[in-house]
Amino acid sequence: xxxxxxxxxxxxxxxxxxxxxxxxxxxxxxxxxxxxxxxxxxxxxxxxxxxxxxxxxxxxxxxxxxxxxxxxxxxxxxxxxxxxxxxxxxxxxxxxxxxxxxxxxxxxxxxxxxxxxxxxxxxxxxxxxxxxxxxxxxxxxxxxxxxxxxxxxxxxxxxxxxxxxxxxxxxxxxxxxxxxxxxxxxxxxxxxxxxxxxxxxxxxxxxxxxxxxxxxxxxxxxxxxxxxxxxxxxxxxxxxxxxxxxxxxxxxxx
Amino acid sequence: xxxxxxxxxxxxxxxxxxxxxxxxxxxxxxxxxxxxxxxxxxxxxxxxxxxxxxxxxxxxxxxxxxxxxxxxxxxxxxxxxxxxxxxxxxxxxxxxxxxxxxxxxxxxxxxxxxxxxxxxxxxxxxxxxxxxxxxxxxxxxxxxxxxxxxxxxxxxxxxxxxxxxxxxxxxxxxxxxxxxxxxxxxxxxxxxxxxxxxxxxxxxxxxxxxxxxxxxxxxxxxxxxxxxxxxxxxxxxxxxxxxxxxxxxxxxxxxxxxxxxxxxxxxxxxxxxxxxxxxxxxxxxxxxxxxxxxx
Numbered sequence: 001x002x003x004x005x006x007x008x009x010x011x012x013x014x015x016x017x018x019x020x021x022x023x024x025x026x027x028x029x030x031x032x033x034x035x036x037x038x039x040x041x042x043x044x045x046x047x048x049x050x051x052x053x054x055x056x057x058x059x060x061x062x063x064x065x066x067x068x069x070x071x072x073x074x075x076x077x078x079x080x081x082x083x084x085x086x087x088x089x090x091x092x093x094x095x096x097x098x099x100x101x102x103x104x105x106x107x108x109x110x111x112x113x114x115x116x117x118x119x120x121x122x123x124x125x126x127x128x129x130x131x132x133x134x135x136x137x138x139x140x141x142x143x144x145x146x147x148x149x150x151x152x153x154x155x156x157x158x159x160x161x162x163x164x165x166x167x168x169x170x171x172x173x174x175x176x177x178x179x180x181x182x183x184x185x186x187x188x189x190x191x192x193x194x195x196x197x198x199x200x201x202x203x204x205x206x207x208x209x210x211x212x213x214x215x216x217x218x219x220x221x222x223x224x225x226x227x228x229x230x231x232x233x234x235x236x237x238x239x240x241x242x243x244x245x246x247x248x249x250x251x252x253x254x
Numbered sequence: 255x256x257x258x259x260x261x262x263x264x265x266x267x268x269x270x271x272x273x274x275x276x277x278x279x280x281x282x283x284x285x286x287x288x289x290x291x292x293x294x295x296x297x298x299x300x301x302x303x304x305x306x307x308x309x310x311x312x313x314x315x316x317x318x319x320x321x322x323x324x325x326x327x328x329x330x331x332x333x334x335x336x337x338x339x340x341x342x343x344x345x346x347x348x349x350x351x352x353x354x355x356x357x358x359x360x361x362x363x364x365x366x367x368x369x370x371x372x373x374x375x376x377x378x379x380x381x382x383x384x385x386x387x388x389x390x391x392x393x394x395x396x397x398x399x400x401x402x403x404x405x406x407x408x409x410x411x412x413x414x415x416x417x418x419x420x421x422x423x424x425x426x427x428x429x430x431x432x433x434x435x436x437x438x439x440x441x442x443x444x445x446x447x448x449x450x451x452x453x454x455x456x457x458x459x460x461x462x463x464x465x466x467x468x469x470x471x472x473x474x475x476x477x478x479x480x481x482x483x484x485x486x487x488x489x490x491x492x493x494x495x496x497x498x499x500x501x502x503x504x505x506x507x508x509x510x511x512x513x514x515x516x517x518x519x520x521x522x523x524x525x526x527x528x529x530x531x532x533x534x535x536x537x538x539x540x541x542x543x544x545x546x547x548x549x
Contacts, residue, residue, distance in 0.1 A: 088438035098429035111437040
């Protein structure tokens with residue numbers, strides 16, 4: 001693979017929770033407008049890794065990090081990095097749908113309001129655009145004032161995606177976005193991810209290897225806090241170089 | 255004894271305990287109404303609750319039994335205590351749950367628990383010798399005042415408001431907080447716009463229960479409010495003394511002659527009881543409706 005248009009790059013990233021090392025010397029280049037999938041068994045550090053990118057690990061007490069995560073060439077762990085702007089530009093969709101206990105409209109408008117969009121007309125537009133981009137407008141366009149928590153799980157997750165899109169990020173991190181959803185909702189979200197990569201750089205953590213194979217351009221295989229193999233998805237799935245990658249992909253463990 | 259009979263006996267025992275609690279409450283209510291209600295009906299609920307003058311042992315002429323100034327006194331002092339205790343209590347709860355490092359949290363929680371343990375008469379004494387002179391010297395008036403009562407009650411209400419609010423804030427799912435932060439919200443923005451609204455039902459309940467407690471509190475208030483059964487003038491003068499309904503009962507119970515005077519005190523108790531019951535009902539309603547709205 002070429003080195004063109006690398007948007008995010010981790011260099012020798014190590015992370016400890018207290019004394020336990022959760023990430024060991026991770027270096028991955030992530031290309032712009034591509035989908036990069038992180039696979040591996042539970043507890044291998046893949047979620048921890050993406051939480052380093054938007055610094056959500058800052059919330060965890062006793063979390064210590066060495067190495068670099070470059071976003072557009074700048075280390076996100078620099079002292080004067082503005083986390084608010086970083087998180088605006090690197091959005092995140094979580095494992096369990098987590099809409100706020102507010103109306104559908106207010107959920108989407110929450111982010112834009114923080115970042116300075118105030119007029120009703122602008123907000124209306126952002127809400128509509130985001131819901132359309134998340135393929136949810138047809139279902140909820142008429143019930144924007146209903147509580148978001150009344151939606152189904154799959155709709156809630158698309159709402160969370162719309163909420164993330166509403167702040168106009170450059171990168172979207174998906175942390176196992178389909179693990180709490182049924183197969184039909186999962187398929188819709190996968191379609192959506194394929195759509196979104198035209199405009200966004202996407203990193204997706206998944207337990208589901210078929211999902212990684214379906215939606216991603218590049219895949220990284222994690223095991224026990226180490227990145228074992230990284231490459232084009234086709235290559236990783238068809239001719240993995242490392243034996244443990246092959247064992248995992250063929251279902252011999254995990 | 256077979257296992258089944260033992261099981262049945264234990265169930266019966268538990269049932270009896272539950273019934274006892276309810277029966278005691280009912281008996282108190284019956285007694286209260288039996289003593290006070292005839293007077294209320296004879297004298298008129300209106301004239302009693304809205305009457306401006308309390309003069310149960312008139313030397314010449316008719317005694318008068320108007321408790322309106324005392325209703326106002328109770329409400330003023332309870333409301334005043336909440337004005338002081340609610341912002342402080344909620345801020346403290348937010349700090350405890352969201353911001354404080356572990357050692358500070360432990361320290362504050364110990365302090366708050368200690369505050370609960372201080373008997374109200376001790377707080378009242380503290381108010382009497384410290385707060386009342388302080389208000390007299392710095393703000394004027396007698397010192398014995400609505401303000402003094404509110405401050406003392408606020409101190410008493412604070413630990414309850416802190417602990418119930420802190421529980422409500424702790425119960426807000428971590429995922430809401432993460433969602434907000436991941437959208438680029440600051441910690442303060444997240445607290446104000448996501449965490450506090452999500453904890454609103456619990457906090458509202460805390461405030462209303464606090465109000466009920468404050469209205470019912472007697473000893474500490476009695477010691478610092480001056481106990482004159484007149485309306486403050488002008489009505490917003492928090493440096494004026496007032497008498498609360500609870501204080502009215504305590505002060506006069508031991509010399510009230512059986513008859514109208516004593517019954518009037520029981521009637522005061524009825525009014526107090528009804529007010530607190532209404533507050534409790536509102537707090538339940540608030541909890542329920544907010545829960546349904548927030549779901």
